Amino acid sequence: MEGLKQKLSENILDKFSMDFLRNQVLKNAYGNDDTVIARLDPRILLVWYLFFAVVPWFSDNLVFLAASFLLVAVTTILARVAGLVLFLFGIGVFAQTGYLFLVSLFFGGNAQTILPLLVLTLKVATVSLASITVFSGLDPDRLSNGLMWYGCPERLSFSISYAYRMLPMLMEEFQNVLLSYRLRGCAPDASTFMGKIRNLIYQVKVIIHSFYPLMLNTAKRSRTTVEALELKGYRYAAVNKEVKRMKLASLRVTNDDLLFLAVSVFWIALAVLVNTLL
Amino acid sequence: MTGKKTATQSQKLMVFVLTMSLYGLATLFTELIPKFQVGIVEFSVEYFLFIPLTLAMLFDPMSAALGAATGELVFSEIMLGQFGGLGELEKFITVTIGVYIAGRMVKNPKNAKMVGIAAMTGVILQLLMGTVVDILKVQFAVTDFEAVPGLPESVFATEGFAFLNDVLFSGILFCLLPTLFLVPKLYGKIEPLLGMWPRTEETALGGVNGKVIAGSLIGFAVAVGAEMMAESGLSLIDWEASWAESGTALAAGMAAAAALAVITLLVIRKRGSVEA
Numbered sequence: 001m002e003g004l005k006q007k008l009s010e011n012i013l014d015k016f017s018m019d020f021l022r023n024q025v026l027k028n029a030y031g032n033d034d035t036v037i038a039r040l041d042p043r044i045l046l047v048w049y050l051f052f053a054v055v056p057w058f059s060d061n062l063v064f065l066a067a068s069f070l071l072v073a074v075t076t077i078l079a080r081v082a083g084l085v086l087f088l089f090g091i092g093v094f095a096q097t098g099y100l101f102l103v104s105l106f107f108g109g110n111a112q113t114i115l116p117l118l119v120l121t122l123k124v125a126t127v128s129l130a131s132i133t134v135f136s137g138l139d140p141d142r143l144s145n146g147l148m149w150y151g152c153p154e155r156l157s158f159s160i161s162y163a164y165r166m167l168p169m170l171m172e173e174f175q176n177v178l179l180s181y182r183l184r185g186c187a188p189d190a191s192t193f194m195g196k197i198r199n200l201i202y203q204v205k206v207i208i209h210s211f212y213p214l215m216l217n218t219a220k221r222s223r224t225t226v227e228a229l230e231l232k233g234y235r236y237a238a239v240n241k242e243v244k245r246m247k248l249a250s251l252r253v254t255n256d257d258l259l260f261l262a263v264s265v266f267w268i269a270l271a272v273l274v275n276t277l278l
Numbered sequence: 279m280t281g282k283k284t285a286t287q288s289q290k291l292m293v294f295v296l297t298m299s300l301y302g303l304a305t306l307f308t309e310l311i312p313k314f315q316v317g318i319v320e321f322s323v324e325y326f327l328f329i330p331l332t333l334a335m336l337f338d339p340m341s342a343a344l345g346a347a348t349g350e351l352v353f354s355e356i357m358l359g360q361f362g363g364l365g366e367l368e369k370f371i372t373v374t375i376g377v378y379i380a381g382r383m384v385k386n387p388k389n390a391k392m393v394g395i396a397a398m399t400g401v402i403l404q405l406l407m408g409t410v411v412d413i414l415k416v417q418f419a420v421t422d423f424e425a426v427p428g429l430p431e432s433v434f435a436t437e438g439f440a441f442l443n444d445v446l447f448s449g450i451l452f453c454l455l456p457t458l459f460l461v462p463k464l465y466g467k468i469e470p471l472l473g474m475w476p477r478t479e480e481t482a483l484g485g486v487n488g489k490v491i492a493g494s495l496i497g498f499a500v501a502v503g504a505e506m507m508a509e510s511g512l513s514l515i516d517w518e519a520s521w522a523e524s525g526t527a528l529a530a531g532m533a534a535a536a537a538l539a540v541i542t543l544l545v546i547r548k549r550g551s552v553e554a
Contacts, residue, residue: 103436136357155294159349159352162298167302167303167306170299208328211304214300215468216468219296219468219472220471222296226295235288259543259544262536262539262540263536265536266533269535
């Protein structure tokens with residue numbers, strides 16, 4: 001039993017190594033640009049997202065909510081989202097509503113409390129799955145182009161593209177700094193309970209200390225980035241209509257996009273129809 | 279180099295990029311690291327807010343504040359697909375206000391007392407605004423909020439407790455202490471890397487004045503307004519829903535039209551692929 005427990009915790013710790021996190025994030029960002037969802041036009045997908053991000057909040061109709069949930073669940077499967085993201089989604093939904101349910105039981109709630117909370121859970125789940133579909137299913141560049149088409153500030157599109165490109169490097173650098181601190185330091189003995197607490201404090205301290213070199217390095221890097229951008233005239237290009245038009249010329253609404261929209265509308269209309277018949 | 283003590287546009291962009299990447303990376307980790315709970319007390323590494331706080335105290339506060347909010351939005355929300363729509367606007371605004379005010383409060387980064395007060399003020403402001411909006415959000419999402427036994431109390435209790443817990447745990451451990459450690463250490467070292475002069479009494483933008491407070495209040499009003507919009511939108515959609523429910527024929531028509539569109543598009547697609 002003891003051995004099994006140890007093995008299990010080792011397994012979980014293995015899973016949560018820095019490399020695993022990095023791989024999952026990268027896979028999420030770049031690993032699935034060949035899915036049905038990734039090939040859709042970002043503008044269409046953003047409109048679609050807007051519907052499923054807003055409307056479920058205002059509806060208390062179980063049939064409609066269940067239908068929306070099913071639809072976004074299917075699109076999430078189609079987008080082939082990384083496992084870690086789905087895991088986080090599960091935790092997030094529980095943290096938002098499951099926890100609330102437990103506490104309301106504590107305050108004298110009963111089975112009656114379940115129904116409103118089920119509605120709330122469905123809403124939260126639908127909205128988050130829709131966002132997972134759109135924001136992890138789409139290629140970052142296409143996403144930022146789509147946002148730009150809708151007139152989002154250039155700064156945001158730039159941030160998205162920059163973040164996806166820099167993240168692997170930043171993560172690696174953070175890991176290197178962290179490891180070098182660990183190599184040079186001496187972690188406290190973690191066999192006793194007090195030792196475990198001391199170890200935790202030590203680990204947190206190392207993380208905070210490692211931000212010192214990281215901040216200096218990133219400062220240098222961001223100066224280089226901005227100077228390179230300035231050389232290319234970024235700040236003028238960002239507000240220039242001609243540049244924007246050229247950048248967005250690659251976006252094209254195809255038949256598949258319309259089909260995707262039509263199927264979604266059909267499904268939701270069907271749900272409304274079923275609801276009126278019931 | 280003479281004279282120029284305030285940041286230029288490109289230096290502001292540097293500060294923006296710097297804060298965005300660092301805080302984004304940190305929030306990405308906090309999003310990935312599972313929280314652990316001991317009883318009802320939640321130990322989460324919720325806040326790496328010390329990063330933007332430190333940078334806002336050393337550099338231009340507005341760029342740092344916007345960078346932090348954007349970084350969080352892009353790295354931990356959009357990249358992980360956790361984008362929550364309207365709710366993110368609220369987080370964006372509260373983080374910006376908290377960091378900006380903390381940055382404005384510090385005139386001389388060498389003054390440890392002021393740095394500490396500013397760091398705590400920033401965290402408490404951010405958390406307090408978040409708590410208020412959170413309570414409102416649940417009240418709007420569950421329509422018969424008052425009717426559910428035990429729900430109102432539990433919402434107030436969990437939110438209030440989370441607030442205190444965050445202030446005591448994340449606020450002191452992850453904001454106050456690291457900021458006190460990092461600000462004096464980085465002061466005078468990190469500014470030359472961006473080609474700037476360190477902040478002194480003379481070059482500081484000046485403390486928090488009426489204009490900053492008014493701006494923050496407007497920002498917070500926008501954050502709450504997003505939630506209020508939800509309430510007024512509620513009746514709008516309700517009206518639409520009742521209108522849709524009364525007309526079975528209408529819903530049937532809609533479904534039929536959509537089905538027709540699907541079939542037409544499928545046919546067109548098939549033809550297209552045959553030709554291609």
